[in-house]
Structures are given as structure tokens and as C-alpha cells.
Amino acid sequence: MNYSLQGHDRDNGVQELLISLLPDEPHNRVESLEGEGCLSRAWQADGQICASAEIFRGERHTQTQVCQSAPAEEDPEAAKRVLTYGVKSAVYQALLPLLDRKPPWGSLTGVKPAKPVRLAVREGMDFHQADRWLEEKYDVADSRRRLCLRAAQYALETEDRxxxxxxxxxxxxxxxxxxxxxxxxxxxxxxxxxxxxxxxxxxxxxxxxxxxxxxxxxxxxxxxxxxxxxxxxxxxxxxxxxxxxxxxxxxxxxxxxxxxxxxxxxxxxxxxxxxxxxxxxxxxxxxxxxxxxxxxxxxxxxxxxxxxxxxxxxxxxxxxxxxxxxxxxxxxxxxxxxxxxxxxxxxxxxxxxxxxxxxxxxxxxxxxxxxxxxxxxxxxxxxxxxxxxxxxxxxxxxxxxxxxxxxxxxxxxxxxxxxxxxxxxxxxxxxxxxxxxxxxxxxxxxxxxxxxxxxxxxxxxxxxxxxxxxxxxxxxxxxxx
Ligand code: SF4
The missing domain is CATH 3.80.30.20 (tm_1862 like domain)
Structure with a gap:
């Protein structure tokens, strides 16, 4: 799928998500989108970081928008994380109605799905909260959440030893x-x-x-x-x-x-x-x-x-x-x-x-x-x-x-x-x-x-x-x- 970015540079995040959701097709970034593809935008306003996505595929057109509170100005890394999440989440939600089936890992990309869970548990989240976090934030299916939590548990036990x-x-x-x-x-x-x-x-x-x-x-x-x-x-x-x-x-x-x-x-x-x-x-x-x-x-x-x-x-x-x-x-x-x-x-x-x-x-x-x-x-x-x-x-x-x-x-x-x-x-x-x-x-x-x-x-x-x-x-x- 061709995709175009406006107002942000989260190229890797968009590319990773498209590969994960549509692994059978090539994905190319284009300067300006003409015809089919994905248009991903981001902007900041009123203390919020907002992202939108529009997908044009065949006769169909979908559109979503995600806005989140911007973190404190002195934390640029946190702002980047919020932006990346918003951009990927908007693309995911826009693409979801066009997929043949719900992706088992939702919008979660990355090679090591259990690692963020382990880190979150180390910072005080319990396993029940981690389960809800994977579901609500990334739309991960129940079957994959169970695998992820089990792997995180093994990792925590190993880390303790x-x-x-x-x-x-x-x-x-x-x-x-x-x-x-x-x-x-x-x-x-x-x-x-x-x-x-x-x-x-x-x-x-x-x-x-x-x-x-x-x-x-x-x-x-x-x-x-x-x-x-x-x-x-x-x-x-x-x-x-x-x-x-x-x-x-x-x-x-x-x-x-x-x-x-x-x-x-x-x-x-x-x-x-x-x-x-x-x-x-x-x-x-x-x-x-x-x-x-x-x-x-x-x-x-x-x-x-x-x-x-x-x-x-x-x-x-x-x-x-x-x-x-x-x-x-x-x-x-x-x-x-x-x-x-x-x-x-x-x-x-x-x-x-x-x-x-x-x-x-x-x-x-x-x-x-x-x-x-x-x-x-x-x-x-x-x-x-x-x-x-x-x-x-x-x-x-x-x-x-x-x-x-x-x-x-x-x-x-x-x-x-x-x-x-x-x-x-x-x-x-x-x-x-x-x-x-x-x-x-x-x-x-x-x-x-x-x-x-x-x-x-x-x-x-x-x-x-x-x-x-x-x-x-x-x-x-x-x-x-
Ligand atoms: S590394 Fe493994 S998969 Fe690759 S050629 Fe050798 S045996 Fe086959």
C-alpha cells in the first residue's frame, strides 16, 4: 500500500504496522498520495497530540482520528512515544474495517511482544492490568494476550534469578x-x-x-x-x-x-x-x-x-x-x-x-x-x-x-x-x-x-x-x- 505522511516523521511506525497487517503486499512511502493508499497526518493543538488516518482502497474510504494529552514539554521522548502510538493507532483503526479478519496481535508491532509487559509489571502494573492494557490500547486478541503474559511471567522469573x-x-x-x-x-x-x-x-x-x-x-x-x-x-x-x-x-x-x-x-x-x-x-x-x-x-x-x-x-x-x-x-x-x-x-x-x-x-x-x-x-x-x-x-x-x-x-x-x-x-x-x-x-x-x-x-x-x-x-x- 502506498502511504503518505503529513506533519510527522513516524515513517517506521507506519511501515511496521502496514507490514504486520498486510504482509502480502509491498508498502511504499510517497510524497503525495494519488489514488489508493493511506494518508497519515499529525498535529498538536490545545495541549493535545492528534493523529488522523484516511485509507482509500478500491471503492472504499475510511477515516479515523486519535487525540491524546501531550506530555510535559521537558520530556521530548515521552512526546515521541505519544505521537507514535497515536499515528499507529489511527492507521490501525482506519484499516481494520478493510481487513478480511481481525489481526491477532491488533496494532502491537515489534519483535518482542512480552518485553513491554515485563517492563510495565516491573513499574508496578499487575498482570490483570497488563492484560487490559494489551486489549484496550493495542486490541490484542485474548489468545495472544495469554501467550504474551505467560512469556512475560517466565521472563520476570528468569530476571529474578x-x-x-x-x-x-x-x-x-x-x-x-x-x-x-x-x-x-x-x-x-x-x-x-x-x-x-x-x-x-x-x-x-x-x-x-x-x-x-x-x-x-x-x-x-x-x-x-x-x-x-x-x-x-x-x-x-x-x-x-x-x-x-x-x-x-x-x-x-x-x-x-x-x-x-x-x-x-x-x-x-x-x-x-x-x-x-x-x-x-x-x-x-x-x-x-x-x-x-x-x-x-x-x-x-x-x-x-x-x-x-x-x-x-x-x-x-x-x-x-x-x-x-x-x-x-x-x-x-x-x-x-x-x-x-x-x-x-x-x-x-x-x-x-x-x-x-x-x-x-x-x-x-x-x-x-x-x-x-x-x-x-x-x-x-x-x-x-x-x-x-x-x-x-x-x-x-x-x-x-x-x-x-x-x-x-x-x-x-x-x-x-x-x-x-x-x-x-x-x-x-x-x-x-x-x-x-x-x-x-x-x-x-x-x-x-x-x-x-x-x-x-x-x-x-x-x-x-x-x-x-x-x-x-x-x-x-x-x-x-
Ligand atoms: S540455517 Fe537452518 S533454515 Fe537456513 S539453510 Fe541452514 S538448516 Fe536450513
Whole structure:
């Protein structure tokens, strides 16, 4: 949808909302609106900040206006927040009558829906008030408010357990056996990039060793380690052993609550690698079917079957005392409602400790090829969620992305006592996260996660390898500040 702004500069807010409500179409800002689109205006008068929106779509025309009291002049940040809320709220209300269905997350945008709830509760709101706030201010559906409040509760409990200055560690291995057709990460397939794995590992081991020394020197407690990707189990046995030994000798594990390694694709997992992980006291692994439908797996370029997942899962249960997470994706091309539900049933039958259901994040404006209608309805996911709830799983963390199928969410479930510490800390920005490897984003959180400083490693392995000495020096400076 084309949109034009008058009297304000809340471009991001309008764009985010349009993407969330109309994920299947492109949205472009235009100087002056001619024909179809959205005209968003804002102005200040009589101590009020007002915003209006007009939408022209086909034969239809809608219009709304929202006015709120302006905050005190000495608080320009608060004035910006009021303006952003007013602008988005006016656009949302004008667009609502033109939508096929009410959006499950209402006008709430942003990647971390539970974070504002956690912050509001910390400032004195109770959960009942937070529930009403989400409903009245953002029109969030009852089903999504419940998820959000549960995730906020897990985040608050986790935050209460954090040690002073506790940090989490992420290590990235950005290589995969072959690229899945839907992948939006930087992952390098082995056919084209396999020759780079060893030099990448050597650079990474340097960064691991230096980072461990830095944390040790400052006595910063390490709460969790997460080795993700890509597919970390693409490393051969010797490489995996070297990585895990270096982590062991670099970091003090005295405060470590959790150590996760993503063993995402079954064709990369061997009993020997699982044995190495167990020997290095990895506590949690992730085996990710994405779907248990072999036809859909083949269609998205995964070279394994559902049976391979079951075999791999059983081997992992035999070898280590790992907690096991399994990822599924809703909205995969060629999948449909019944097949998704069947995948959830098959995964739950294995009794993993955690199940995560992601909604497909598409490339900008790309169509969804799910089921007969190309629509992923909230009810389809709710049925899957209910199935897991009935089997003792609880939702514990959630996040959203741009262009998600159905404008829905990614939701992690856990059995009691198995919530991933790393996932909650990282997603809710509860503590600093040091990220190693290419594309790693180190986040230093201040003021309860309200202020985040980001330090980003080079995105691609080649540049990372070339710049490793400078990267290591920058890390040293960062922690010394
Ligand atoms: S396994 Fe994951 S990271 Fe690798 S290509 Fe597939 S979706 Fe991307």
C-alpha cells in the first residue's frame, strides 16, 4: 500500500504496522498520495497530540482520528512515544474495517511482544492490568494476550534469578549441508563454501579463547552457552572436539546453567558427535524436523526424512542426558493444516523437553503457499498449541518477525523446569549477550533492557576470517570500557 505522511516523521511506525497487517503486499512511502493508499497526518493543538488516518482502497474510504494529552514539554521522548502510538493507532483503526479478519496481535508491532509487559509489571502494573492494557490500547486478541503474559511471567522469573553482571554466550557456525529454500539466514552451503569451514573454525577458536580470558579477568559470570547456526553439527568430529575443548578451557563454567548446541539437521549428527557433546557436558540440543511430512521436506530442499529425525532423536536419547528441543515451521510451501497438525502430533509423541513452532518468515511481499487458501489462520496454530498444552507443555518465550505467515508469532514450549535460559535472556534482553563468529551481534543491555548497545561482527565468513585480529582487539576494548 502506498502511504503518505503529513506533519510527522513516524515513517517506521507506519511501515511496521502496514507490514504486520498486510504482509502480502509491498508498502511504499510517497510524497503525495494519488489514488489508493493511506494518508497519515499529525498535529498538536490545545495541549493535545492528534493523529488522523484516511485509507482509500478500491471503492472504499475510511477515516479515523486519535487525540491524546501531550506530555510535559521537558520530556521530548515521552512526546515521541505519544505521537507514535497515536499515528499507529489511527492507521490501525482506519484499516481494520478493510481487513478480511481481525489481526491477532491488533496494532502491537515489534519483535518482542512480552518485553513491554515485563517492563510495565516491573513499574508496578499487575498482570490483570497488563492484560487490559494489551486489549484496550493495542486490541490484542485474548489468545495472544495469554501467550504474551505467560512469556512475560517466565521472563520476570528468569530476571529474578540472574546473577549481577551475568552474561550469555552465543557462538555461530554459519554453514549448512545445503540451503533450505525458505532460509532467510546467512548460511553457506557445503558445496560452495565447505573449503572455508576449517579456516573459519581457526578464527573462531581465537575469538573464543580471547573472550574467555576477558570474562575471566573481569569475573563476569557466564549463565549459558548457545552454539547455533547454520548447523553447528556440520563440523566433523575432530573440529567439534576442538571447538568444545576450547570453550571448556576458555570459560569458567562455575555459574553455567545451560549449554545448548543446535544439532539441527539429522544428516549431520553421528553417535560420535553426540558422545563428544555429552563428554563436554552440553546440556541441551535441538533436533529440527521443521515438518514431519516427507513430501514437504523434499520440496524445501531438506535432504532427510521424518524417519531420520525419529532415529536421530532416539540415538540422542540413548547417548546423552540432553534436554531436547525440536523446531517446527508453520506455513512451509506445500504444507497444509492437517499436515502441520500431524507434524505436531508426531513430534509430541517423541516427548521432547521443548517444542518450538515458528511461522514462516517470507522474503518481502512473497506469497504464502500454505494449504488450499494460502492463509495461515490463528486457529490453525491455536489447535497445535492446545495439543501441546494438553500434553503438559507451556508457552515460555515468543517473538515475531517481519513478513511472518499470518502476522502470527514464533512460540517456544517447554515442559516444567526445562525453559531455555538463553532463549529467554536473549529474547527479552535481560542480560548482556556476547556473540562470537560471523554475523554475531553482541548486545550490551542497560536500564533493564531499555537501552541496548550492539556490536556486530562481519556478516560473511570470508570477511570474518580476514578481520579476526581486529575483531578480537575490538572485543577486548569493549569489555574494558
Ligand atoms: S538448516 Fe537452518 S540455517 Fe541452514 S539453510 Fe536450513 S533454515 Fe537456513
Amino acid at each position: 540472574l546473577l549481577p553482571r551475568e552474561m550469555q554466550l552465543y557462538i555461530g557456525i554459519p554453514f549448512c549441508p545445503a540451503k533450505c529454500s525458505y532460509c532467510s539466514f546467512v548460511s553457506n552451503d557445503m558445496a560452495g563454501w565447505g573449503y572455508m569451514v576449517e579456516p573459519y573454525l581457526q578464527a573462531l577458536l581465537k575469538e573464543v579463547a580471547v573472550s574467555g580470558r576477558l570474562l575471566g579477568r573481569q569475573a563476569i559470570p557466564l549463565g549459558s552457552v548457545y552454539i547455533g547456526g547454520g548447523t553447528p553439527t556440520i563440523l566433523d568430529e575432530n573440529q567439534l572436539e576442538r571447538l568444545l575443548s576450547t570453550v571448556d578451557s576458555a570459560f569458567d563454567r562455575g555459574n553455567l546453567r545451560e549449554y545448548t548446541l543446535e544439532a539441527g539437521r539429522p544428516e549431520t549428527i553421528t553417535s560420535e558427535k553426540l558422545g563428544i557433546m555429552a563428554a563436554h557436558r552440553v546440556t541441551r540440543i535441538s533436533i529440527n524436523p521443521q515438518t514431519m511430512n516427507d513430501r514437504v521436506l523434499a520440496g524445501v530442499g531438506r535432504r532427510h526424512t521424518a524417519q531420520d529425525i525419529v532415529d536421530c532423536y532416539q540415538m540422542a536419547r540413548r547417548i546423552g542426558g540432553f534436554q531436547i528441543n525440536m523446531d517446527l515451521i508453520a506455513g512451509l510451501p506445500g504444507d497444509d493444516e492437517e499436515s502441520l497438525f500431524s507434524s505436531v502430533r508426531q513430534v509430541a509423541a517423541l516427548e521432547p523437553d521443548n517444542v518450538t513452532i515458528h511461522c514462516l518468515a517470507r522474503k518481502r511481499g512473497a506469497p504464502l503457499y500454505f494449504g488450499a487458501t494460502g492463509v495461515l489462520a490463528p486457529e490453525t496454530l491455536d489447535r497445535c498449541y492446545q495439543y501441546l498444552l494438553d500434553r503438559g507443555y507451556e508457552p515460555y518465550y515468543l517473538y515475531r518477525q517481519k513478513y511472518m505467515a499470518g502476522g502470527l508469532e514464533n512460540l517456544g514450549f517447554c515442559r516444567r523446569g526445562t525453559a531455555s535460559h538463553y532463549n529467554i535472556c536473549m529474547m527479552e534482553e535481560l542480560s548482556d549477550v556476547m556473540a562470537l563468529g560471523s554475523g554475531g551481534v553482541t548486545k550490551l543491555c542497560a536500564q533493564n533492557g531499555r537501552k541496548i548497545r550492539r556490536v556486530v561482527n562481519p556478516k560473511y565468513p570470508k570477511e570474518y576470517i580476514q578481520r579476526i585480529d581486529a575483531i578480537v582487539q575490538e572485543k577486548a576494548l569493549l569489555l574494558d570500557e
